[in-house]
Amino acid sequence: MNILIILIPVSVLLGAGGLAACLWTLRNGQYEDLEGDAARILLEDPLDPRGPDSKTPAAPE
Amino acid sequence: MSVAACPGCIAAAPLTEMPARPAPKAGDAIYIALPQIHCAACIAGVERVLADLPSVAAARVNLGAKRLRLLPTAGHDESEALSVLNAAGFDAHLLDASALGPAGDEEGRKLLARAAVAGFAMMNVMAVSVAVWSGAGEVTREMFHWVSASIALPALAFSAVPFFASTVTALRAGRMNMDVPIALAIFLAAATSLYETFADTGAHTWFDAALSLCFFLLVGRYLEHRARATARSAAAELTALELPRATRLTEAGRETVNVCALMPGDRIALAAGARAPVDGTAEGPATLDRSALTGEAAPVPLSVGGAVCAGEVILGAPLTLAVTRRAEDSTLRRLAALVEVAETGRHRYSGLADRAARLYAPVVHGLAALAFALWWGLTGDLHHAISVATATLIITCPCALALAIPAVTAAMTGRLFRGGVLLKSPTALERLAEIDTVVFDKTGTLTEGVARLPGLAPEAAAVARALAEASDHPVSRALVAALAECAPAQLTDLRELPGEGVEARWNGRSVRLGRGAKGPVLELPGEVIPLPLTEHLRPGALEVIADLEATGFDVVMLTGDTPARAEVLARRLGIAKVHAGVRAGDKADCLAGMTREGRRVLMVGDGLNDTGALARAHASLAPASALDAARVASDGVMLGVDLRAVAQTLALARRARRRIRQNLAVAALYNAVAIPVAVLGHATPLMAAAVMSSSSILVAMNAVRR
Numbered sequence: 116m117n118i119l120i121i122l123i124p125v126s127v128l129l130g131a132g133g134l135a136a137c138l139w140t141l142r143n144g145q146y147e148d149l150e151g152d153a154a155r156i157l158l159e160d161p162l163d164p165r166g167p168d169s170k171t172p173a174a175p176e
Numbered sequence: 177m178s179v180a181a182c183p184g185c186i187a188a189a190p191l192t193e194m195p196a197r198p199a200p201k202a203g204d205a206i207y208i209a210l211p212q213i214h215c216a217a218c219i220a221g222v223e224r225v226l227a228d229l230p231s232v233a234a235a236r237v238n239l240g241a242k243r244l245r246l247l248p249t250a251g252h253d254e255s256e257a258l259s260v261l262n263a264a265g266f267d268a269h270l271l272d273a274s275a276l277g278p279a280g281d282e283e284g285r286k287l288l289a290r291a292a293v294a295g296f297a298m299m300n301v302m303a304v305s306v307a308v309w310s311g312a313g314e315v316t317r318e319m320f321h322w323v324s325a326s327i328a329l330p331a332l333a334f335s336a337v338p339f340f341a342s343t344v345t346a347l348r349a350g351r352m353n354m355d356v357p358i359a360l361a362i363f364l365a366a367a368t369s370l371y372e373t374f375a376d377t378g379a380h381t382w383f384d385a386a387l388s389l390c391f392f393l394l395v396g397r398y399l400e401h402r403a404r405a406t407a408r409s410a411a412a413e414l415t416a417l418e419l420p421r422a423t424r425l426t427e428a429g430r431e432t433v434n435v436c437a438l439m440p441g442d443r444i445a446l447a448a449g450a451r452a453p454v455d456g457t458a459e460g461p462a463t464l465d466r467s468a469l470t471g472e473a474a475p476v477p478l479s480v481g482g483a484v485c486a487g488e489v490i491l492g493a494p495l496t497l498a499v500t501r502r503a504e505d506s507t508l509r510r511l512a513a514l515v516e517v518a519e520t521g522r523h524r525y526s527g528l529a530d531r532a533a534r535l536y537a538p539v540v541h542g543l544a545a546l547a548f549a550l551w552w553g554l555t556g557d558l559h560h561a562i563s564v565a566t567a568t569l570i571i572t573c574p575c576a577l578a579l580a581i582p583a584v585t586a587a588m589t590g591r592l593f594r595g596g597v598l599l600k601s602p603t604a605l606e607r608l609a610e611i612d613t614v615v616f617d618k619t620g621t622l623t624e625g626v627a628r629l630p631g632l633a634p635e636a637a638a639v640a641r642a643l644a645e646a647s648d649h650p651v652s653r654a655l656v657a658a659l660a661e662c663a664p665a666q667l668t669d670l671r672e673l674p675g676e677g678v679e680a681r682w683n684g685r686s687v688r689l690g691r692g693a694k695g696p697v698l699e700l701p702g703e704v705i706p707l708p709l710t711e712h713l714r715p716g717a718l719e720v721i722a723d724l725e726a727t728g729f730d731v732v733m734l735t736g737d738t739p740a741r742a743e744v745l746a747r748r749l750g751i752a753k754v755h756a757g758v759r760a761g762d763k764a765d766c767l768a769g770m771t772r773e774g775r776r777v778l779m780v781g782d783g784l785n786d787t788g789a790l791a792r793a794h795a796s797l798a799p800a801s802a803l804d805a806a807r808v809a810s811d812g813v814m815l816g817v818d819l820r821a822v823a824q825t826l827a828l829a830r831r832a833r834r835r836i837r838q839n840l841a842v843a844a845l846y847n848a849v850a851i852p853v854a855v856l857g858h859a860t861p862l863m864a865a866a867v868m869s870s871s872s873i874l875v876a877m878n879a880v881r882r
């Protein structure tokens with residue numbers, strides 16, 4: 116059963132990684148406009164020729 | 177939600193430091209309402225149109241909120257973007273950022289973060305607990321308990337804060353709410369489990385139960401919050417659309433100032449169709465629409481020097497107004513104060529949730545205490561007695577009960593929101609379900625705005641306008657107001673015959689505006705056109721009244737307009753009960769009278785004269801076209817013009833109440849089965865996990881089904 120010494124921390128750490136990712140999406144404002152994000156996957160072209168990020172600030176302040 | 181200042185000032189209050197809007201720095205986000213966008217193509221269209229503007233640094237559409245967030249480049253403002261959007265066919269309106277409140281939904285984000293932490297901890301502890309439940313041996317079990325404790329305790333310390341905070345507030349005020357048993361169960365579960373872990377007695381630990389309790393309850397709370405936050409932000413947007421500014425005339429020219437900065441003696445310019453922001457005197461002849469203040473539908477003519485009250489709408493021609501009172505002393509403010517008085521009554525309403533909690537908490541606490549006393553008395557084993565009492569508290573914890581109401585409220589409020597009805601108050605849905613009488617305001621609610629003329633040919637309209645302009649007769653003034661949009665025709669030989677009408681020559685032929693057999697008529701060469709100045713019914717008005725009466729609601733019309741005009745409209749709509757000529761203050765008294773008769777009244781109104789009644793009624797709705805004060809005073813706002821939303825809202829509210837009762841029954845059934853098992857000391861953490869999850873999911877599914 117010594118394998119548990121490794122497996123339990125690993126499983127907890129993996130879970131914590133998921134939690135951290137979830138909290139990051141929250142901070143990043145990714146739940147602000149669920150309806151809009153659902154519609155955006157239908158847009159095919161990148162909207163801005165000047166670069167992917169300059170026109171689409173995902174984060175509210 | 178109090179209306180302490182005039183509606184203009186509420187919206188303007190945070191702005192007082194910045195009287196004139198400075199050119200925004202780069203980095204100041206500007207919000208623009210785009211009420212018409214609805215699909216992916218609209219997002220692409222808006223963002224593509226703005227992508228090439230040099231004045232725009234960044235733009236992102238929020239489809240859910242139908243709003244655009246715009247970052248202008250340094251030294252530019254939003255005007256270019258607005259004109260480009262409007263030219264591209266998107267109906268764009270600038271929003272007052274201060275009225276919108278802080279960007280983003282901080283409270284919702286916190287709740288979601290707490291739920292995420294609780295969910296994560298729950299899953300990990302559950303995974304570890306499965307081994308214990310399936311009979312892990314001594315050392316492994318002890319280690320697993322320690323692992324569980326080290327995950328659960330920090331997670332609970334973060335996630336359960338809302339429940340503990342609410343419990344402390346409730347107990348301090350000497351009240352009982354649903355959070356008291358929740359907080360107690362979470363606390364006891366964590367405390368006894370920690371003791372078992374330390375003492376290693378081999379008894380059950382309840383870490384997973386405490387966490388799943390926390391998780392399910394937080395999900396319920398988030399659902400409830402989200403539904404209301406969306407409705408509230410949409411309602412705030414209506415306010416943000418009305419920038420409280422006025423155009424002041426000075427010797428230097430025109431300047432745009434905040435309404436609160438206007439002083440007696442200032443002169444302000446009002447465009448045709450504008451609402452007077454403050455009390456003043458007219459510097460020219462004018463026609464006023466007083467319906468917002470008095471409910472009168474007919475436009476009122478005003479001569480030079482006549483008094484104009486804040487809230488009245490200028491019709492026909494632009495007007496210069498000499499300010500006599502500051503905004504906070506104006507009529508508008510005094511009427512809005514009526515709301516404050518009546519508002520307090522409604523906060524005393526306790527929802528089904530509170531009543532369930534009041535019934536539930538003593539029962540559960542009593543049972544837990546009873547179990548403790550019985551086991552201690554019978555066996556003398558204090559440790560076992562405490563374990564049984566804790567198990568009873570956890571097993572009966574109102575997981576399903578706490579989800580029963582928010583899940584339904586969230587689902588139904590969301591459905592109403594998509595149907596164009598925003599419910600702002602948390603208990604509105606329940607109060608709407610109890611309604612038996614519906615009271616409608618007339619002008620602006622059952623009817624739309626000013627009296628209108630049925631379709632006139634452009635030429636006839638132009639002649640009628642020109643003839644009406646020549647006379648000061650009230651009917652002529654009303655006609656001018658109704659025909660404000662069309663240009664007058666060129667007439668010659670204008671003559672007013674007192675008591676007869678106006679005559680003139682148009683293209684060499686004789687035309688006349690005068691008295692006919694039934695009201696005013698326009699005589700053109702070869703034809704006589706009657707000009708019935710009827711009030712235009714709001715779409716769906718006829719249907720909604722028939723529908724409500726067929727469903728068994730009492731329908732009443734309450735108006736400040738003259739009895740004659742009210743009767744005519746009531747007959748058209750089929751309303752039997754009419755209270756006409758009711759002044760603003762008396763409307764609230766009228767509502768109070770109905771309440772004393774034992775009626776539960778829904779008030780639907782839009783004017784300032786309705787605010788008192790809106791606040792006093794058991795529940796209230798206002799159309800989006802209503803004055804800000806009326807929207808603030810009411811529980812809900814109808815975004816569409818169609819009045820049928822009233823009947824739909826009431827039907828949905830009743831459905832919601834049925835669902836809530838079903839859910840409460842399901843939760844009670846679960847408890848009826850679980851309580852004896854727990855009191856007899858047979859409850860296990862596995863059973864708690866199964867019961868909690870299955871009842872919560874069942875209740876949530878019942879809430880979202882069609």
